[in-house]
Amino acid sequence: MGFSGHLVFARSERPLLEAPFFGSTGPGLRDDVHECQPRPGGWQTLQLEQGVWEDGYLFALVEWTGAPACVADVSDSSVALVTGLDTDGLRWQAWLNQDNAAALLVEEPEDVDDESLWIATPEFEEAIGHKRAELDAEVPADAEGALIWASAAGVQVTAQQSRIEELLRAQETCVEELFDALLDELGFPETAHSAPQP
Numbered sequence: 001m002g003f004s005g006h007l008v009f010a011r012s013e014r015p016l017l018e019a020p021f022f023g024s025t026g027p028g029l030r031d032d033v034h035e036c037q038p039r040p041g042g043w044q045t046l047q048l049e050q051g052v053w054e055d056g057y058l059f060a061l062v063e064w065t066g067a068p069a070c071v072a073d074v075s076d077s078s079v080a081l082v083t084g085l086d087t088d089g090l091r092w093q094a095w096l097n098q099d100n101a102a103a104l105l106v107e108e109p110e111d112v113d114d115e116s117l118w119i120a121t122p123e124f125e126e127a128i129g130h131k132r133a134e135l136d137a138e139v140p141a142d143a144e145g146a147l148i149w150a151s152a153a154g155v156q157v158t159a160q161q162s163r164i165e166e167l168l169r170a171q172e173t174c175v176e177e178l179f180d181a182l183l184d185e186l187g188f189p190e191t192a193h194s195a196p197q198p
Helices: 027-031 057-065 098-105 122-152 161-169 175-185
Strands: 005-011 033-035 043-049 069-075 079-085 091-096
Touching: 005 057, 005 175, 057 069, 057 079, 069 175, 079 098, 079 122, 079 175, 091 098, 091 122, 091 161, 091 175, 098 122, 122 161, 161 175
Parallel strands: none
Antiparallel strands: 005 043, 005 069, 033 043, 069 079, 079 091
16 A cells, blocks of 8 residues: 655755644654655655645745745555645645546546446546546646746756656656656755765
8 A cells, every 4th residue: 555645845954843833743743754865955855644734834834944845745655736835925736647636536427326337437537538638738837837936946947847747747656756756857956865876
């Protein structure tokens, strides 16, 4: 079974767990949080089990760190909705693993009694196709938002928008790897273990 929860990415000289909204990190919370390998420059990623993160925390995190931040809402390692926020309050969002996102977002017709029968119909496949096309149409704007956000974060953005779009359209078994690849491509300094060997 994959990971479900949140990946929180932000820059701070202090551990992100010291942020006030984590309520001075009681011992119970620490069990639900994994600190990932940090990136140079104070960039940190926290992996939070489901139920720890709340929507308002992203704004509070940007305010506390004084730097742009983002969070990926991950479901079973198969799909994620990434939301980024900069210090001016500008937001961007993008789905990772769009095929899985389309299946997740398709609305079940009201007259369906058994979901397992509905997903085996041509109508379900057609609905997924429409949803996938909707998500795909949003990719250029999502990629542009991600690049603007990374630039606001002060990183040297060298990626072409087409490369970011390619990543947003990519499909990976483990969506966490796609999230890391997106941060790498946006120009954030790579962790020691992910940096290419000389």
